[in-house]
Amino acid sequence: MTDGQTAQLEAERAAAGIIPGVIWSTIALQDAEPHVPFAKRVVRPLRGSPLRNLQGWLEILRLSRRFDYVLVRQMPVDIFAPIFAPFVRNRVAVHHAKEVEEHTLISDGPIRRLAAWLDRRLMRVSVRNAVASLAVTWDMAEYERDTYDPQQPISVYPNLVGDDAIRALPDRRDPAQISAVFMCTTFTDWNGLDRLVDAVRKDPDHASRLQVHLVGRLSEAQKTEIAEDPLLAQVFKIHGYLERDIYRVLLEQVHVGIGSLALDRQNMVEGSSLKTAELLGNGIPVYATHRYPTVPDDFPFFRNAPHVEIADLIDYALDTGRISRQDIVAASAPYIRKCNGMLSAADFLRSLSHRN
Incomplete structure (x- = not known):
């Protein structure tokens, strides 16, 4: 398993x-x-x-x-x-x-x-x-x-997630740079890393304010594409697989988590990944391009964007960054238990x- x-x-x-x-x-x-x-x-x-x-x-x-x-x-x-x-x-x-x-x-x-x-x-x-x-x-x-x-x-x-996983993480965000985490076991087509890469290339000015931590298995082609492009190499930090304790330390530093960005490739408009519930349970808002089945469409801490835009991602991170992680957990708990x-x-x- x-x-x-x-x-x-x-x-x-x-x-x-x-x-x-x-x-x-x-x-x-x-x-x-x-x-x-x-x-x-x-x-x-x-x-x-x-x-x-x-x-x-x-x-x-x-x-x-x-x-x-x-x-x-x-x-x-x-x-x-x-x-x-x-x-x-x-x-x-x-x-x-x-x-x-x-x-x-x-x-x-x-x-x-x-x-x-x-x-x-x-x-x-x-x-x-x-x-x-x-x-x-x-x-x-x-x-x-x-x-x-x-x-x-x-x-x-x-x-x-279980009740033991619903607790706010310490807040160690750097106000000088927006930090996001994109975690997948393997970055497949429906995760949509390519769409995030394209959005970064289309908006280098806003992207310069963003650091995206990639956690999970990337293909060699994905690694090469990031390494050979100076802008992508600046924005994306490839971690590979992280042990749970190390991953939690990383989460303490991020403003926003990134959910799936290409579920439409599976002809789907909803996603129910465990990582979304875990992020919300830790007080971290989520940015994605799909609905989440248990939260209302207007839920402020899950953003269902029509498509990926770096300026929109940064604005969302800044807006939700004004809310304490404890308050995000309290609002999310009924939907993720x-x-x-x-x-x-x-x-x-x-x-x-x-x-x-």
Whole structure:
């Protein structure tokens, strides 16, 4: 599991005890040796193979007899779905991406196209045999419903944070220079680093006042483009992967966090990245070009810009910089608490019981 996936499940497990009237259990399967109590290791013969989903389905079958509903994150290229999905009538499909479309966005080629073709057919079987679908955004949930089962009930279960992650960081911002952080596990097309680079080149005067910290994995082409352009090399500081404690020290210095800038490349208008909830929970406003599913459209600490402009980014950082981090946390907390997302999901599941 990634650090973000682990953090999500740890927050879910911690909040489970305060959700009234619900017994909520969390289980994860992984190839690596588990280091969290809710994780189980895939048996040796199945590790690193598409056959590992067999163990997942056997676990789902077992849990389906113990619980009213089993929420299952969609498994890519799941060759066992046609075999097992029809026999688990209380499974809720959970989507964290437009899974099939991601095949062509991550890379192209005959193997990837074949995987997308196969996954589309397997996904149809899996989703149509689920009692409902949850997704991290509304437009993703609507896409899955409209693509695979127009009659299926849908709702959202966004990426949110536990109460222990909601606290203002110390404020060590430098008033002489606007500092932003752009963090991604890997800078893919839908993160939109290229759009930020283009915006910097279009407005070098404002860009000279800006420092953007890039945290995560950049391609060699992205690194070279930044290194060989004096303006880009001045604006962007490449950190690569940072340990959590070092990353938090960096966050103490920034005025604003940058969310995804090109979700339209996935035909999406909403995003629900964990980093957005984490930034707001630390008292850092977020600048992006998409909606966030749990905050109002006029929420002052999440800026959904129509497109990337450096002057707009700087103005937003200056405007929100007048607000204390404690006040930003207090305003953001109701929209980013994991337990609130779980309460909403539980209400949705209760509504399914009334339908049946």
